Amino acid sequence: MLNPLDKLINENDIRGVALEGVEGESVNLTEDMVKVLGAAFVKWLSNKKQIDKRDLKISVGRDSRLSGEKLKDAIIDGITNNGANVYDCGLASTPAMFMSTVLEGYEYDGAIMITASHLPFNRNGLKLFTKEGAIEKSDLKQIVDIAKSEADLVNKQCGSANTIDFISIYAKVLVEKIREGVNSKVDKLQPLKDFKIIVDAGNGCGGFYVNKVLKELGANTFGSQFIEPDGRFPNHIPNPEDEEAMHSIKEAVIKNKADLGIIFDTDVDRAAIVDSYGNEINRNRLIALISAIILEEHPKTTIVTDSVTSVGLKQFIEDIHGGKHHRFKRGYKNVINEAIRLNKSGAECHIAIETSGHAALKENYFLDDGAYLISKILVKMAKLKHEKNENLHELIKDLKEANxxxxxxxxxxxxxxxxxxxxxxxxxxxxxxxxxxxxxxxxxxxxxxxxxxxxxxxxxxxxxxxxxxxxxxxxxxxxxxxxxxxxxxxxxxxxxxxxxxxxxxx
The missing domain is CATH 3.30.310.50 (Alpha-D-phosphohexomutase, C-terminal domain)
Structure with a gap:
């Protein structure tokens, strides 16, 4: 019979029911469980890095879920009571938490994001990182085994607990990326001041992109919606694959006459857009768009996608843009690992992207980061406008789509x-x-x-x-x-x- 902790393993992360409120779904992810998993992560990380637990630095963040704050407090207790030091990032995105392990000046030994992505309000979970990226399923099983076998993990060897506004630090990286990418001859600090760009965060944690990125770059963001964190998700599911969510941002773009609409999932590792005509750019269209951008920068490179992409997309990548389309398996971790494998084998690959909106670029640690993807697209949008007076739609006008x-x-x-x-x-x-x-x-x-x-x-x-x-x-x-x-x-x-x-x- 499976241990309750084993039942929480979902590929390479933890998922469970953290709140009552949905008929037939009883709580199976408790504060006590999270506490011992935090302590187990400390021991696993200490063994992996050959670093004394008292010298470990681990960052912890959460999305807007109602159970997030209590689970965060519990996992911080588990980490500090096992001797390691915590940096509490508060409300953050999943990609930001990974970046806390690699960004110069921080480079924490491990990171934990408390999220269940787009799942309903009663769910929650854990995503764990080292500087090598999200841990693999085999690593997660080792951590769970440690949690199951050692009852004295939480043993009051108190490490320190610190707070840090890391989402603001991460946002500054995106701002500088866009400024450098556009390299505007008119206004280097505010290269988006000629654009009206609105965001739908679905009451997840993506609202930071409005105030900390777009406004800093001069964009008019009036019409942005559901950017305040609310773990009830009262307006729609924060999910770029959800029909209601996409309809909502589409209507907002048309109503506000915006140049672009952006939609994030709950923890901002996925995104999609709507162009100024009200056209949804997600799934095959989103892959085509970023492929066109990447192939301009890296001619003939391989584009790794999941298995359900279209014939028209393959023609777009290979026949029109001269790239190579490598259609692999479903699952964002599958496409990312395949892209990494191809590069190690000598086959150049600069992007792995799934139709769900997970997109990971080689230039960004092969991290599936919705905000980075959008930032990359914004750079191209601004350059098209300033240099050719064209819009993003021009990049995918040759994509053939099935009826x-x-x-x-x-x-x-x-x-x-x-x-x-x-x-x-x-x-x-x-x-x-x-x-x-x-x-x-x-x-x-x-x-x-x-x-x-x-x-x-x-x-x-x-x-x-x-x-x-x-x-x-x-x-x-x-x-x-x-x-x-x-x-x-x-x-x-x-x-x-x-x-x-x-x-x-x-």
């Missing part, structure tokens, strides 16, 4: 869902190989991806859940219906699949 783009999530009803899903994928590969007009795409690193004339679909097994998503893009409803009918015929023989969503749409 129909859908995702269906097929539930697996049996307990051993991974083996069951793997068998289905193996059978699907054989089925598609023998089907006229269908061609399995290679190389492919996740699931089965099939080209059906000008259309394509990908069926894969979810990383964590008993679900098999099907992503499908076609140019017509008829193409969609034809493909769905074939998939329905194939999948109907698997009794432990819930294919009701396909029956409804086929």
């Amino acid at each position: 129909v783009s859908v995702e269906y999530r097929i539930k697996i009803k049996c307990e051993n869902f991974k083996d069951y899903g793997t068998k289905i994928l193996n059978d699907l590969e054989e089925y598609c190989t023998n089907k006229e007009g269908w061609k399995i795409e290679v190389p492919n690193y996740e699931g089965v991806r099939v080209k059906c004339g000008d259309a394509w679909f990908l069926m894969r097994l979810s990383l964590h859940d008993p679900v098999m998503p099907i992503n499908l893009e076609t140019n017509s409803q008829k193409e969609k219906q034809d493909i769905l009918k074939c998939l329905l015929d194939f999948l109907s023989k698997y009794q432990d699949l819930d294919i009701s969503v396909l029956k409804k749409n086929a």
Whole structure:
């Protein structure tokens, strides 16, 4: 039987229910648990770095969640009571917490961010960092094992507790990055003074970007919304993938006649934008935009993406901009690690980006940082305006997009869902190989991806859940219906699949 701490492991971070309030979800992430995990992180870090616990410096930050303050206090107790020194960063972003381990003058030995990203208000979790980046799942398991096995971790060897406004320090780095990037001949200090740029922070912790970055650069930010932290998330989910959230920032851009709208997720490791025409630039469009920028700076470089990106995006990257598109697996950590691997093998790669909005640039430690991504885009926006009197839309005007783009999530009803899903994928590969007009795409690193004339679909097994998503893009409803009918015929023989969503749409 799994220990309660083991159940909190979600790939390379901790996730759990921290508050009552949602029916059927009881609290499984408590202050006591967080306290002992903080102490375990101290011991793990001390062993890893071969540094005495009393000499360790660890930064701690949180997002706007209602449970954040109490969990922060608990983890600080766990760290200091195990002898290490804490720097309490208060409200911060996940990328800022990583930067506290590498920024000159700070360079803390470890960092902890208390967040559950875009998950509901009752959830919370921990993301842990060293200067090498977010810890891997194997590291997290070691920390959890330490927490489980050593009851005397929290032993009152009191380290120091200090407070620091690190989000302001981090914001200054972004401000200088934009100033240097634009290098305006008119106004070096305020290169964005000709722009109206609004932010939707979804009441997460991204509101700092308005006052500490955009206003410092001279931008008119009137119309920005939900920038005050509120862990209830009363307006919409802070998530660039959420339809309601994207509609909200789109409406705000149109209403306020803004040049650009920016939306962050709760802890600012993801972002998306809306252009001055009210067009959403997320998913394939966002990847195309930043790819165009990166390929201008680094011709022929490799762009690593997740598995569900479109045919049109691949053509955009390779045929129009001369780059190489490496379509890998879902999961932001997967695409980041693949980009790092490619560079180590000698294949130049300057960006890893997932359709969810996680974007990590080589020039920025391969850190998935929504605010850095936006800052990079703002530099290009300002230069286009000042040098060519053009806007961002010009960069992606050649991106071909399918008329129909859908995702269906097929539930697996049996307990051993991974083996069951793997068998289905193996059978699907054989089925598609023998089907006229269908061609399995290679190389492919996740699931089965099939080209059906000008259309394509990908069926894969979810990383964590008993679900098999099907992503499908076609140019017509008829193409969609034809493909769905074939998939329905194939999948109907698997009794432990819930294919009701396909029956409804086929």
